[in-house]
Amino acid sequence: QKEVEQDPGPLSVPEGAIVSLNCTYSNSAFQYFMWYRQYSRKGPELLMYTYSSGNKEDGRFTAQVDKSSKYISLFIRDSQPSDSATYLCAMTPSNTNAGKSTFGDGTTLTVKP
Amino acid sequence: EAQVTQNPRYLITVTGKKLTVTCSQNMNHEYMSWYRQDPGLGLRQIYYSMNVEVTDKGDVPEGYKVSRKEKRNFPLILESPSPNQTSLYFCASSPGTGSSSYEQYFGPGTRLTVT
Numbered sequence: 001q002k003e004v005e006q007d008p009g010p011l012s013v014p015e016g017a018i019v020s021l022n023c024t025y026s027n028s029a030f031q032y033f034m035w036y037r038q039y040s041r042k043g044p045e046l047l048m049y050t051y052s053s054g055n056k057e058d059g060r061f062t063a064q065v066d067k068s069s070k071y072i073s074l075f076i077r078d079s080q081p082s083d084s085a086t087y088l089c090a091m092t093p094s095n096t097n098a099g100k101s102t103f104g105d106g107t108t109l110t111v112k113p
Numbered sequence: 114e115a116q117v118t119q120n121p122r123y124l125i126t127v128t129g130k131k132l133t134v135t136c137s138q139n140m141n142h143e144y145m146s147w148y149r150q151d152p153g154l155g156l157r158q159i160y161y162s163m164n165v166e167v168t169d170k171g172d173v174p175e176g177y178k179v180s181r182k183e184k185r186n187f188p189l190i191l192e193s194p195s196p197n198q199t200s201l202y203f204c205a206s207s208p209g210t211g212s213s214s215y216e217q218y219f220g221p222g223t224r225l226t227v228t
Contacts, residue, residue: 032215043203043219088156092215101217105155
């Protein structure tokens with residue numbers, strides 16, 4: 001079983017919809033939780049990160065971590081066609097070793113105008 | 114501009130012909146990694162380096178070699194490529210320490226096809 005499982009998708013939603021992207025994990029040592037966005041034919045780029053449990057909001061994006069359930073989510077409000085991309089969750093036990101992050105397989109999102 | 118560069122971006126080669134994919138970062142980052150990305154298998158780490166002359170295996174190191182002789186460069190070497198190494202390869206770097214040490218910066222990717 002993988003340490004990080006991500007909802008596989010693909011996901012297709014109309015413009016303006018609320019999108020929920022989710023990952024579960026098994027390693028209770030994970031403390032830093034990241035969401036990367038990867039556009040087609042590009043490398044992943046960090047979108048948001050959260051330390052430990054709680055919520056973090058950045059514009060239309062909200063990252064949520066529930067360590068008791070080992071479950072993280074990324075919510076996108078008022079989704080736009082420009083949000084169409086693959087979203088990867090990533091996690092690491094320590095902020096000094098991002099190079100050992102464990103990634104989910106990614107969820108491909110398409111937002112239709 | 115802060116960036117990670119990879120070359121070549123696209124490569125078609127034949128089984129057994131040694132090749133090197135270069136990676137360079139201009140952010141003075143300590144950590145560098147190589148990943149391969151395959152449909153249904155996600156992003157899997159091949160090798161990573163914590164500093165010059167310090168490297169370690171990731172999840173799928175078989176068939177690959179790396180070296181870190183300078184801080185900015187981290188080439189990936191395939192001594193005898195095989196078709197199962199056909200994939201999209203990403204190099205990444207991260208600071209290792211500091212306020213944004215959790216973040217990895219990825220290169221644009223190298224699409225390798227081995228026939």
